[in-house]
Amino acid sequence: MxxxxxxxxxxxxxxxxxxxxxxxxxxxxxxxxxxxxxxxxxxxxxxxxxxxxxxxxxxxxxxxxxxxxxxxxxxxxxxxxxxxxxxxxxxxxxxxxxxxxxxxxxxxxxxxxxxxxxxxxxxxxxxxxxxxxxxxxxxxxxxxxxxxxxxxxxxxxxxxxxxxxxxxxxxxxxxxxxxxxxxxxxxxxxxxxxxxxxxxxxxxxxxxxxxxxxxxxxxxxFSRGARQMRIEVLDRVKELADYLATRPGVSDSHADGPTVQFIFSGEQAEQAELLQVIITAGWPVTEFGEVKRNLEEAFMAVTGGEVENDGGN
Incomplete structure (x- = not known):
């Protein structure tokens, strides 16, 4: 149409x-x-x-x-x-x-x-x-x-x-x-x-x-190949957030209570590999998975900016 x-x-x-x-x-x-x-x-x-x-x-x-x-x-x-x-x-x-x-x-x-x-x-x-x-x-x-x-x-x-x-x-x-x-x-x-x-x-x-x-x-x-991920561990949460920030494909890694949330742009196989690396490094993982976004969160992940009126453009 x-x-x-x-x-x-x-x-x-x-x-x-x-x-x-x-x-x-x-x-x-x-x-x-x-x-x-x-x-x-x-x-x-x-x-x-x-x-x-x-x-x-x-x-x-x-x-x-x-x-x-x-x-x-x-x-x-x-x-x-x-x-x-x-x-x-x-x-x-x-x-x-x-x-x-x-x-x-x-x-x-x-x-x-x-x-x-x-x-x-x-x-x-x-x-x-x-x-x-x-x-x-x-x-x-x-x-x-x-x-x-x-x-x-x-x-x-x-x-x-x-x-x-x-x-x-x-x-x-x-x-x-x-x-x-x-x-x-x-x-x-x-x-x-x-x-x-x-x-x-x-x-x-x-x-x-x-x-x-x-x-x-x-x-x-799924927005621009990036997914919002969440991992929960029993201890060393801030250390894990800092470590994830150094990993390829990871951005916006931050601690939130007992969890670390981050954006991951890798493929599914790379996601599984990342989890294995974290476990091997000694972090006691109790939960790991993708956080479902609403439309505004997806927009922010894709554009990295705020939602505004177009102002004529």
């Missing part, structure tokens, strides 16, 4: 995307995450036909976003991280205005607007001026605007940004409903626990490149 193939994009000396490739299959809710400046917003802007790639191709439903931009726009709904609303319009009028822009026949516009307001749980706000709506309501109205032409693909850039917990929960429920409507949804967010709840698959970006992708379970179990 969505295909990035070797896409690069520069802004002066800064490279926002660097040979970025990603495939999003039809009907998925797909999460795009990455640290500040990773390239998420740039990728979404190119997908939405608002920017041109310097190299590579992007297609939506088999249509090239450069050569067939008009056809692509008919298949996508784009909700940027910063959007404008017309404060002097009522909510229903706002949707009818965009329906007219998409050449929806006049006789269908009011029914369409009413249906969309019902979808985003704003049916009682049809006659309310947009400027009097809360931020969460404006976000939902903006999402309804993306749906006026019944697109196959929705591109949502930080749709929950600045929302309170209740408004974020409402947005999650709407996205789940869109999946039930067979929409393909590409969504970026820095609220990783919520992405883990609603996304079928996720991709991690860093410095304009794809670092890892797969289901949430796959990403959290």
């Amino acid at each position: 969505i295909e990035f193939n070797g896409v690069s994009k520069n802004f002066g000396a800064a490279r926002a995307l660097d040979q970025f490739s990603l495939t999003v299959r039809e009907g998925l809710v797909y999460g795009l995450i990455g640290p500040n400046g990773a390239g998420k917003t740039t990728a979404m802007s190119i997908l939405a036909t608002l920017q041109l790639p310097d190299a590579g191709t992007v297609t939506v439903d088999g249509r090239d976003v450069v050569r067939e931009a008009g056809e692509v726009r008919g298949r996508i709904g784009y909700m940027p991280d910063f959007f404008g609303v017309y404060d002097d319009l009522r909510a229903a009028e706002y949707l009818e205005f965009f329906a007219a822009a998409y050449h929806i026949p006049a006789g269908r516009r009011s029914r369409l607007a009413a249906g969309l307001l019902e979808l985003v749980d704003l049916p009682d706000k049809a006659g309310v001026y947009v400027d009097s709506l809360s931020r969460g309501m404006k976000q939902r109205l903006a999402l309804a605007r993306c749906l006026v032409h019944d697109p196959k693909v929705l591109i949502l850039d930080e749709p929950a940004s600045g929302l309170d917990p209740r408004a974020r929960a409402e947005m999650k429920e709407i996205i789940r409903h869109l999946k039930q409507m067979d929409k393909t949804v590409l969504i970026s967010s820095h609220i990783l626990p919520e992405l883990a709840e609603i996304c079928d698959e996720v991709a991690i970006m860093d410095q304009g490149k794809l670092i890892a992708c797969g289901t949430v379970a796959e990403i959290t179990a």
